[in-house]
Amino acid sequence: MQAAALDSFAWAGLLGRRPEADISPVAIPGLLSDSTEVRRAAARALRACGVPNEAAPRLRRLLAGDRAAAVRAEAASALGSVARSPVTVRALTAALRDKDRWVRACAADALARLGATRAAIPALVAALRVPATAPLVRKTLDELGPVARRAMEPALEHLRCRLAALLRKATGSAKDDLSSIFFEPPIEVEIRQVLSALGPDAAPQLPELLESRAALDSIIDMPTAFERTGAPGAKTILRVLREANRWSVRERAASVLGAFSAQAALVIPGLVEAVQKDANAKVRAAAARSLAQIAKLGW
Numbered sequence: 001m002q003a004a005a006l007d008s009f010a011w012a013g014l015l016g017r018r019p020e021a022d023i024s025p026v027a028i029p030g031l032l033s034d035s036t037e038v039r040r041a042a043a044r045a046l047r048a049c050g051v052p053n054e055a056a057p058r059l060r061r062l063l064a065g066d067r068a069a070a071v072r073a074e075a076a077s078a079l080g081s082v083a084r085s086p087v088t089v090r091a092l093t094a095a096l097r098d099k100d101r102w103v104r105a106c107a108a109d110a111l112a113r114l115g116a117t118r119a120a121i122p123a124l125v126a127a128l129r130v131p132a133t134a135p136l137v138r139k140t141l142d143e144l145g146p147v148a149r150r151a152m153e154p155a156l157e158h159l160r161c162r163l164a165a166l167l168r169k170a171t172g173s174a175k176d177d178l179s180s181i182f183f184e185p186p187i188e189v190e191i192r193q194v195l196s197a198l199g200p201d202a203a204p205q206l207p208e209l210l211e212s213r214a215a216l217d218s219i220i221d222m223p224t225a226f227e228r229t230g231a232p233g234a235k236t237i238l239r240v241l242r243e244a245n246r247w248s249v250r251e252r253a254a255s256v257l258g259a260f261s262a263q264a265a266l267v268i269p270g271l272v273e274a275v276q277k278d279a280n281a282k283v284r285a286a287a288a289r290s291l292a293q294i295a296k297l298g299w
Helices: 002-014 024-030 036-049 053-065 069-079 086-095 101-114 118-128 134-143 146-176 185-211 213-217 223-227 230-243 247-259 261-277 281-296
Strands: none
Touching (some): 024 053, 069 086, 101 118, 118 134, 118 146, 146 185, 185 230, 223 230, 230 247, 230 261, 247 261, 261 281
16 A cells, blocks of 8 residues: 555656655655565655655665665666765666666666766776666766776777677578568667667768668667767768668668757758659658658757
């Protein structure tokens, strides 16, 4: 019953309807409950409705030692909403080595919201090598400046090699089974995660991605992964749109450019040129759809 009540507070908070009454007298004791569900629900409710400073020590203890991964994950998420302190940053940094993938991901997200320090760079770089946490920690590392950039270069090279291997695997899967161009979710998810984490550093590999319909279709419904490649990615894809010999590759390039609303000034002229001049009707149609998509997003 207590877990259900706390969950209702959490959902209300997540929907922007925070309860008028302070839930701390109910939620903070719930962090010490013998019930896993109550501890999880209490941490989630605090995360959604506001974490008072007095809850932080209990959340850190849950993150460090609760037997249930779901509770540790909720505690990590809640700690991303407390006032930043060295002890909380250390606790979240340590959680990047948690045995559970979801806990690591929640800790990485909390650090991104809270802000990390240079002392966290080694743990963040280690998390960058893991696809599940890589997109979340990349932004945090970027914000830590040139020192972090130098430290993460080996991890970025690891991700570039991993993306190349995934593209080979995707192409091989398509050759083995011509009846399907889709993959099991783990492959799809990992391609998206690695591409998102690499961001602009993935730009040199985008032509290979566009050449493979099998690999592209595994992430084409995830525009954010492309958008994170930024201006370098947009320039690379525009070059493919102009220069690729196969119309199918140009069509894919035109379709993907619709995700680059943040780079609209860069990609719109290339898309307009494709609409006006490309010899293939499908390429022209894809370019027109991308222009409409960018316009719809408010450029």
